[in-house]
Amino acid sequence: MKNQIVSINHQLTYRKYEGDSHATFRITLTKGKNTRIIPMTNRLRKVLLDLKKDYKYFHTEETVDGMSGFLFCTMRGSLQVTSMFNSDLKALVNEYNKTAEYPIDEISSYTLRHTGCTRNAEAGMDLRVLQYLMGHKSMRLTTLIYNHVQMQRAKNAVLRIETQKVQSM
Template sequence: MAVDDCYLRSNPSDNVLRELKKAHQFETNRRKALTVAEQNLLLSYLSKTPKYQHWYPIFAVMLGTGLRVGEATGLRWCDVDLEEGTISVNHTLVNYDHRENNGGRKGCYFNCHSPKTKAGVRTVPMMDFVKEAFEKERAYQEEAEIRCTVTVDGYTDFIFVNRFGECQHQGTLNKAIRRIIRDCNDEVLAKNPNSTVLLPRFSCHTLRHTFTTRMCEAGVNIKVIQDALGHSDISTTLNIYADVTKELRKSEFENLDRQFAQWKDPEE
């Protein structure tokens, strides 16, 4: 806030924890993305299961854009241009415990914050299935007569709201994911007890990491990946998110092996 209000030129605490972890050589668990098969199972199950169809749009959008959960839940209809196929990311919806009295109220409330860095403000291209997800969400809300009923720090008309028209909470989304994993796997195993493709335990942030992994697998330029994810430091993109799958590494080395094998004499 001091930086935003021009009391400080920069935040002296930026990256302090990262440098501390590096100095003490702390180990961090590497995030694991969903495989292509797991990703397809998730989307297929959500789209075909009436009980969970209302969750398809938000999870499809997160999976197809790499938005942070607060960026996704904070999206407004004016931030989405379906004709141009773009999403404007310019704020984040956050929820935290107000310890002090807040206008006569205490407890957890939503706030809208501007992105921490300039890189956070960005325009994300929209793939076709993401566009369809937004259209499905609009159709669902019109049919169910659901509309946004809240205003947070001057922001309103949020896209992803619950049945009461209130903003979606990250905890609610992760609880929904746990129920989806349980019911989806039960259904798969009931059809085929020997199935090798089941949904692993994952969270909302896993969808962002999965999107990043799919971009890496597709050979997308690292700078494009950085811009799409809103990273101010490219080392974040390289060190944390460039975690390609074993299948990709194997195929890359198979291609490399074929290239090295070209020098051999065909008659040998």
């Protein structure tokens, strides 16, 4: 926390592994098997500190492969899994759409990741930095799948270049 970085070096998975009779939690290497050191924004730091402060209310005593102290737990104190998180998002969207003038489509953890990547690209984040933050081995994946170009984004990029040329004259 004091260095304001997040080290992504493992992940919590929940599935039925070979030899198991039912799904279990395990700590595994990340999909890319690399460690990424991600700079933490002040906003993220505050969110994580708030989670830690509320830890006494929503936590689990579970230990998975020697690790404990998980921040992302359900209100019942069990470990949060992606499918449950996606189910919660679906319920929120359904509730919102009951009275919404402009209903929204389904949202998932993947949608949030996808949107975050696209918005960072739209804000002008260097694509190599974006590739690193997303944990992609290939720039192709970052640009083709996650990085959508809308007309407004194209206009903004052209105007930014034009403005830079005028200012340098």
